[in-house]
Amino acid sequence: MDKTLYTLIVYSENIAGLLNQVTAVFTRRQINIESLNVSASSIDGVHKYTITAWTDEDTIKKVVKQIEKKIDVLQAHYFTDDEIFLQEIALYKISTPELQSNANVSKIIRRYNARIVEVNSVYSIVEKPGLTEEIIALYKELQEAGCVLQYVRSGRIAITKSRVERINEFLAGREEKHRHCYNDLN
Amino acid sequence: MTEEYITGAEALMRSLERQGVDTLFGYPGGSIIPVFDALYDHRDKLRHVLVRHEQGAAHAAQGYARVSGKVGVCLVTSGPGATNTITGIADAMMDSTPLVVIAGQVGTLLLGTDAFQEVDLVGVTQPISKWSYQIRRAEDVAWAVARAFYIAGSGRCGPVVLDFAKNAQVEKTVYKPTVVDFIRSYEPVPDTDQASVEKAVKLIDEAERPLVLVGHGVELGNAQKELQMFVEKADAPCGCTLLGLSALPTSHRLNKGMLGMHGNLGPNVKTNECDVLIAVGMRFDDRVTGNLDSYARQAKIIHLDIDPSEINKNVKVDVAILGDCKQTISLLSQKIRKNSHTEWIDSFKKYEEEEYKSVISKELFPASGPLNMGEVVRAVSDAVNDDAVLVTDVGQNQMMAARYFRYKKERSIVTSGGLGTMGFGLPAAIGATFGQERTVCVFMGDGGLQMNLQELGTVMEQQAPVKMILLNNNYLGNVRQWQAMFFNHRYSFTPMLNPDYMKIMSAYGIPARRVMSRDELADAVKEMLSTKGAFFLEACVIEEGNVLPMTPPGASVNYMLLDC
Ligand SMILES: Cc1ncc(C[n+]2csc(CCOP(=O)(O)OP(=O)(O)O)c2C)c(N)n1
Ligand SMILES: [Mg+2]
Secondary structure, three states, X not given: OOOEEEEEEEEEEOOOOHHHHHHHHHHHOOOOEEEEEEEEOOOOOEEEEEEEEEEOHHHHHHHHHHHHOOOOEEEEEEEOHHHEEEEEXXXXXXXXXXXXXXXXXXXXXXXXOOEEEEEOXXXXXXXXXXXXXXXXXXXXXXXXXXXXXXEEEOOOEEEEOOOOOHHHHHHHHHHHHOOOOOOOOO | OOOOXXXXXXXXXXXXXXXXXXXXXXXXXXXXXXXXXXXXOOOOOOXXXXXXXXXXXXXXXXXXXXXXXXXXXXXXXXXXXXXXXXXXXHHHHHOOOOEEEEEXXXXXXXXXXXXXXXXXXXXXXXXXXXXXXXXXXXXXXXXXXXXXXXXXXOOOOXXXXXXXXXXXXHOEEEOOOOOOOOEOOEOOXXXXXXXXXXXXHHHHHHOOOEEEXXXXXXXXXXXXXXXXXXXXXXXXXXXEOHHHHHHOOOOOOOEEEEOOXXXXXXXXXXXXXXXXXXXXXOOOOHHHHEOHHHOOOOOEEEEEEOOHHHOOXXXXXXXXXXXXXXXXHHHHHHXXXXXXXXXXXXXXXXXXXXXXXXXXXXXXXXXXXXXXXXXXXXXXXXXXXXXXXXEEOOOHHHHHHHHHOOOOOOOOEEOOOOOOOXXXXXXXXXXXXXXXXXXXXXXXXXXXXXXXXHHHXXXXXXXXXXXXXXXXOOEOHHHHHHHHHHOOOOXXXXXXOOXXXXXXXXXXXXXXXXXXXXXXXXXXXXXXXXXXXXXXXXXXXXXXXXXXXXXXXXXXXXXXXXXX
């Protein structure tokens, strides 16, 4: 079956242990998570998960429903790359003597629009936001130049291109449905 | 007015009483002593049944819940007490049984230190429960209990775990009665889409060969009457899943029997002949569908369910109707036209006759030889006038009991379907006697009985009126059958040496009788039913009997072996 890189955006209550429950849905279905990011969202007390995984549409639909079934999950949706703005960031720790002795290294860094954010006599830190491919390409070139001491790439974060905020609508709808909410989530 | 300060344990008692709990199944231990201490003062309202193993507590609570429609409650200690309930929690998850398991936990200061009898219960139970929560403060008790019962008993029911830290049991708080009937992240009953209902109505009205699959959801949703009205108006024959068997009386003219691997020939064959398949509160389990690639390919499929994640999970459907089936079935009934499918319904007869001739008559009326499981089951069903609650263990005994028992009333079958838990029967039957007034008959195999044999102690102490029938074949019969059919009769570790059950029963003071032959059977069953309270009937049945018909694993639903 044809596989696509899907991005899942999951909103949940801020409750300990939920991350396990969300990732377990992937594990049970033998799907590898490519990247995972968890952070606060624009709504107080609501967490946002951004998860990417290669799979087919049929499976991702089932995954979404099984995640949504968890009691403390508010909403889950899946997206393809054309439906979202996405970004990653990478940090490269490189040797300062190499940086100074090899002019090519600073050229590479400039060509990729990366930023040097820290320099000392031993190492320098380069920061590069972007898409996976460019980030990896930069890493490969720096690696070839033989100057990389450490490298780390973040998970993908994504924001939807849609003009409606589904999570806000969802929450408003829920509140509407049950105006009398006693003593919920403390 | 001064506020009253009470312990977290006392708050738990009041919260349970507020939920209408009257029966708990449990076992004490170090981390739950404060709760048992509080319980001591609530014995008049909260009946506690002391089991002999915490797995028994979980299954008993399941049995109680399944027959009563209420939430079953277990109370156990931390560590091993809690882990002993795991099988019951997983079983309740698979079979959508409302359960609240309250387990002690070490104090919060000790959490994470491998303290004595500490186990990460929330971590362990999250994948097998509907919700799992650790109570760390006495002031959270009322809220957590209210939330637990709301989650366990609403929507698609399931087990909830409350991991109750010891400090929260003894610390004081002001008890505020709490109601939870709304959780914004949890929608127990999804909205019904009217357009889907219209589509379904059209399909049903135009159907020439409709078939209804009746699942456990009909019982869970208390929609038995609604279902009956619906199938009568549509004049649609039905097949029931194992857990849906008593949702429609066995004798109803449209009830064509059980679906699945050891179900009846008619509904299985007809699954691949119908033009519209209407699945109600069932989840297309692989034991029901057989090979998915050839399952009901010719049919338009309508699926009514309360759980959106079941839609298209195993079988792609044409129309999904989400919602509470009590409402959605009624909606369909109102909108469909009165129909008649006499010819289609009559076409089942051929398969009924074929199954009767090659399987049923041989099972029920053998000319000679040892007792068959089926005839024992039918003798009991006849003697109780089809009016008892059937509980089963797992294995051949389960399939034979399900096939040959008859159901007159709703909520009359309690069996471990999704998980197939051996050892479920005896404790579940004990629990069932606390959940309603009817006679409870449990059929067990020699293997499964011994998996929770210790619960005979509970039967004895509680004088639980369980009618226990052991179908003793001296084998792990279900596995032996597979070994015979698919592994060249290599009976690897399935023959079993049995103890003298009459002696065991006499040690527990439980009246018992062993039957070996056909002519004693009716009399023994009569003695069992006329004896007040518990009774143990050991039927020594054919050793190498087989459950038939059978759809071999991986075969199509319409392919059933009548012989082997
Ligand atoms: C806890 C557990 N262990 C193992 C099994 C696998 N199993 C299914 S049926 C069966 C044989 C059951 O034997 P018995 O209880 O004597 O019943 P019979 O099939 O002979 O009626 C076994 C071992 C199971 N279902 N549950
Ligand atoms: Mg056996």
